Amino acid sequence: xxxxxxxxxxxxxxxxxxxxxxxxxxxxxxxxxxxxxxxxxxxxxxxxxxxxxxxxxxxxxxxxxxxxxxxxxxxxxxxxxxxxxxxxxxxxxxxxxxxxxxxxxxxxxxxxxxxxxxxxxxxxxxxxxxxxxxxxxxxxxxxxxxxxxxxxxxxxxxxxxxxxxxxxxxxxxxxxxxxxxx
Numbered sequence: 001x002x003x004x005x006x007x008x009x010x011x012x013x014x015x016x017x018x019x020x021x022x023x024x025x026x027x028x029x030x031x032x033x034x035x036x037x038x039x040x041x042x043x044x045x046x047x048x049x050x051x052x053x054x055x056x057x058x059x060x061x062x063x064x065x066x067x068x069x070x071x072x073x074x075x076x077x078x079x080x081x082x083x084x085x086x087x088x089x090x091x092x093x094x095x096x097x098x099x100x101x102x103x104x105x106x107x108x109x110x111x112x113x114x115x116x117x118x119x120x121x122x123x124x125x126x127x128x129x130x131x132x133x134x135x136x137x138x139x140x141x142x143x144x145x146x147x148x149x150x151x152x153x154x155x156x157x158x159x160x161x162x163x164x165x166x167x168x169x170x171x172x173x174x175x176x177x178x179x180x181x182x
Contacts, residue, residue: 006074007034009044010083013051014072017059026063031071038074040081042148046124050132053117054085054144061089061142076150083146084135091137121146 014030021028051072058070067088075082118132125132130148137143 005044006038006040006042006047009048010034010051010072010074013048013055016052017055017070020056021059021063024063026059028059028062028067029069030059031069033071033073035074035076035081037076038081039076040148040150042128042130043124046128047148050121050124050146051083051085053121054146057117058085058087058089058142062087065090067141079150081148081150083148084143085146086141086143088141091139091142092134097134097137 011032011034014032018028018030021030055070055072062068062070067090070085070087073084073086075084122132125146125148128148130146133145133147135143135145
């Protein structure tokens, strides 16, 4: 994926959510800040799904609870790119935060639809050798950070597009897998 494509993809996600917000008559200020040194090799579909899910969730929370903004920022570092999605909504309830975060034994909680989009986003980030983190949540807002390596760690960008099942490898070899997001 070229630098220009990633920048356009980030802007496209924000514009799509803006259109949704206008259609629902949500009064939200959408802000973007993209590092001019942006360069990244990743799966564009997974990146889009993660950014879209986080941005839509943020906009819905802001609209439902009288917040005013959603921001999407992209910052480049030597070996990684960080995407931050912030809002000034009400924050996540404690029971949701506990549900979303993996337990100490490494088992990711499951149970219905609550948090399934975020769990899927975490799985997509891991598929791209990255990580999705909840930075902060409080009554004044929530912030998530997606961290992706700046380039392919294996030298083969096609690996980013292969879907892997946590129990047996490639999904093509294990079509009956019931793991979230597969």
